Amino acid sequence: MFDQQATQDLLDELAKSLDQWLTKKSLAGFEIIGIRSGGVWVAQALMERLNINQALGELDISFYRDDFNRKGLNDSISPTSLPFNTESKHLILVDDVLMSGRSVRAAMNELFDFGRPASITLVTLIDLGRRELPIAPQITGAMVTLADNERVKLIGPDNLEVSLYS
Amino acid sequence: MSQSTQLTDTGQLKHFLSIDGLSKALLTEILDTAESFIEVGERKIRKVPLLRGKTVVNLFFEASTRTRSTFELAAKRLSADVLNLNISTSATSKGESLSDTLLNLEAMASDMFIVRHSQSGAPHFIAESVTPGVGIINAGDGWHAHPTQAMLDMLTIRQNKGTFDGLRVAIIGDIMHSRVARSQIQALNTLGASEVRIIAPSTLLPPEVESLGVNVYHQLHSGLNDIDVVIMLRLQRERMQGALLPSEQEYFQQYGLTQEALANAKPDAIVMHPGPINRGVEIESAVADGTQSVILDQVTNGIAVRMAVMSMAMSGQTQERNALTQGA
Amino acid sequence: MSIEILNGHFLNESGAWKAFKRIEIHNDLIAHIDPSSAKTCQHSIDATGLYLSPSLTDLNVALCEPGYAAKGSIYTETHAAAAAGVTTVCCTPETDPVNDSEAVCSFIERAIQQAGTIEVLPLGALTQGLEGERLAEYAELKKAGCVALSSGMTPFKNLSTAKRCFDYAKTFDMSVFIHPMEPSLYEGSAHSGRISTKTGLKGISHLAESIATAQLIMLARESGVHLHLAQLSCKESVALVKRAKDEGANITADVAVANLLYTHEKIVSYNSLYHCLPPLRSETDRLALIEGLRNGVIDAITSAHRPHEAAAKKAPFAQTAPGMSTIEHLIPAARQLQAQGELALNDFLKAMTQGPAKVLNRKATSIVEGNAANLCLFNPDQTYKVSAHTMLSEGKNSPLLGQEIKGKVVSTIYKGRLVYQTRD
Secondary structure, three states, X not given: OEOHHHHHHHHHHHHHHHHHHHHHHOOOOOEEEEEOOHHHHHHXXXXXXXXXXXXXXXXXXXXXXXXXXXXXXXXXXXXXXXOOOOOOOEXXXXXXXXXXOHHHHHHHHHHHOOOOOOEEEEEEEEEOOOOOOOXXXXXXXXXXXXXXXXXXXXXXXXXXXXXXXX | OHHHHHEOOOOOEOOEOOOOOOOHHHHHXXXXXXXXXHHHOOOOOOOOOOOOOOEEEEEEOOOOOHHHHHXXXXXXXXXXXXXXXXXXXXXXXXXXXXXXXXXXXXXXXXXXEEEEEOXXXXXXXXXXXXXXXXEEEXXXXXXXXXXXXXXXHHHHHHHHHOOOOOOEEEEEXXXXXOHHHHHHHHHHHHHOOOEEEEEOOHHHOOOOHHHHOOEEEOOHHHHOOOOOEEEEOOOOHHHOOOOOOOOHHHHXXXXXXXXXXXXXXXXXXEEEOOOOOOEOOOEOHHHHOOOOEOHHHHHHHHHHHHHHHHHHHHHHHHHHHHHHHHHO | OEEEEEEEEEEOOOOOEEEEEEEEEEOOEEEEEOOOOOOOOOEEEEOOOOEEEEOEEEEEEXXXXXXXXXXXXXHHHHHHHHHOOEEEEEXXXXXXXXXXXXXXXXXXXXXXXXHOOOEEEEEEEOEHHHXXXXXXXXXXXXXHOOOEEEOOOOOOOOHHHHXXXXXXXXXXXXXXXXXXXXXXXOOOOEEOXXXXXXXXXXXXXXXXXXXXXXXXXXXXXXXXXXXXXXXXXXXXXXXHHHHHHHOOOOEEEEEEHHHHHOOHHHHOOOOHHHOOOOOOOOHHHHHHHHHHHHOOOOOEEXXXXXXXXXXXXXXXXXXXXXXXXXXXXXXXXXXXXHHOOOOOHHHHHHHOOHHHHHHHXXXXXXXXXXXXXXXXXXXXXEEEEOOOOOOOOOOOOOOOOOOEEEEEEEEEEEOOEEEEEOOO
16 A cells, blocks of 8 residues: 555655644643554654654553454453553544544543543544544544455554555 | 363353363463553553443352452453342352252343352353353352462462563462462463472372372472472361361461571562461461562452453353354 | 064073074063974064173162152153163162161052062161161061162261171171261262362262271171172272182172263263262273173172252252263163273173172073073164153263263063063
8 A cells, every 4th residue: 555665755744744733733732642553653653753752652442442242352452551641631642544433432432531631633644534433533644545345554563564455 | 171161162261260271372361461451450540341231240159258359349340230149148048059049140131250159160060051141250169260369370470570481389288178279280380380389288288189280398498499489378277177287386387488488489589378368377477578478469460360351251252142143 | 471582692501692593482481492383472573683681680779769759760760770671670778768667668669569660679778767877677678578788878877887787687698788988088079089189079089988898898707798899989999809709708799880981080070960979980990890890809780870850960060969870871881891892791791690690699590491581682783862852761860961872772571571662
């Protein structure tokens, strides 16, 4: 879909958009949280480009997914780690691929169990459309249309690449 | 045995009855999942919605405050509704058979039973009698197994020692009547501990105990040589029928973990105890409260491990139900 | 009644299977074997491919009447026995009330008459209420029809009681059938060993039986009574019996079929259908019991048939009633032991015909002209599936349920009467 070079270029674009947004909003302070695992890699890439040197939060949404009754637990679960207080903070929530919106719904539910944030800004590298819930990102890297049976996935953590599979 | 009762066709946990029959990979998965749940207990809102709307029934045929309350807390942190039934005080003491008690409970549409029973094999019997779809977690059956206790002990060991490879573990005390010891031995051997030793007088050892995969020692000091993890068992006075030991004093003299005895183990050895502790009988206060003791860690880990096991079993039950409806 | 049996093989007196064209039964006797001229018979059985053996005698069966109607009755269980090729059954005194008096024994005798199938020889209780303390009325029991005295699965309170029972039994020339039990050690639901350790079940050490075996042998030899040791389960007991027999003691012994087929491995998953007393022990024990049969140390095999209602087996293992419903699967058991190369079919049959006859001090029936027509006709190769509806016993507590087994009794004849005929 996007080879390694194209992915890096896309990340550059995304970083620029995020930078513009942050400038426009002039937030007093913010915390960055990536949704595991792809969202974390994207967040790390963004922080590197924008020279942001603060702790990155890593959110594992396994316990908040809405398909537990249909599919059971994920195969790989790791602990959520938010090394900062989220109460009354502005949060930048980063994901790699946004489609139905359910992952973001789960992420938001989990974030609210940590405290009441001042705001949540959603950043996504790829937006596939095809929403099933009223979720909208404020900052998007690229909009992509796929055939019904196709999916995309961010491969990482090194040599990030957006790959297509069906 | 436990393979077909505890696992779905795809090898996922659907009941948690005993460590026996579970692979190293599955035990490791339980430990890893538990690690994630530890973090939940440190949040502002100590809940995740995984078991929201599910009913978990604590079916305790033997009195227990500690184990029951940790299961209750674990279930509530998973957002489940919890029902506590102390059967020792109600139905079966009036003569109702276990089978009938179960039928009545099933009519209340429960999703999971946490069972503690004085008879070995009771949870297996229950798992085979209930309608499919209800998960059974063994909270201790007779002398046979206490798998959640063993897993929280394993988690504590992993947190302190990093790995099971090369580890020498000594379990001291009343092995014969100990369901905790049997489960710990199975878990340690499956997870790859280098050696499991048991230290006890002959009267407290079950027949052919070596067949469990342990080395037997009768002397505390030589048994503790080179040991990385010391697990003390409670001297279960209420389980002893008849002449197994002359007195608590003699037991403490020979098998009580004093600082002097502990000095035989490795200097960085950790001391564990499933609780409750009999100070001055199996362990000296100085050791129980000392720097090498990780007894309090065991308590915290208890909730996380139980959350892990309950979610995994609920997940397995879901998978199985889906597989059946899809196949139909 | 006259029956002709055609074209099979019969077990002759020297223990060989001999082909026959025609065997005629008139009234209650074997009238002719391959006669030169055939007489017409009312009933004809085609025995092509079938084996005709003397019918079996089972020394230890629970008939559940009086007192245990939920488990079975003399009617149902004697019919089950007939379907197994068994025409003589010794029923245990463990009824409710216990068969320790003439009154209870007469009740049982009446029920036997009413059931009207096979021969039932009641065993009277050795002590009142089988409490192991006071003598029962042996003379009265003998008069009422008891063929011997038994302690069932209960121990003596102490050795002096045992000694008195033996002396008193000797007075009336009665044998004593005892499963050896040392009460202070005989507690638990499984064999004490690797499996009881693993499953956390309380184990019964062999010592609970072997120590009592040694004691009872010494007491019996002193008193001169005929001691029949029932349901031996461990190699130590077998060794003790061998030594005593070598020294000329008047003792006999039997073994339950379950202990020949299964070991304690069967209970590792808490399957209550394998919960038995005496317990299923180790493979070494099982092999020693088979060896004991082969060399005559053990004289007889018994089904130790114990029917139970479903609820009695539906509970955590140790809380279930011990005992298996075994009587209908004796021939299949024989075939299995033969297939495993462990016991010849003829040795199994001998242990259920000649062996029990010796224990009961009766003449063994054999297939000879002029002898009583007590016969079992079976198909050694027919396979069938064990199911609750085809079992005649009220007790469906058999671990063979749902399994395909090989060996089927086709007809059973008692005193010249057809008491069982298979439907398939």
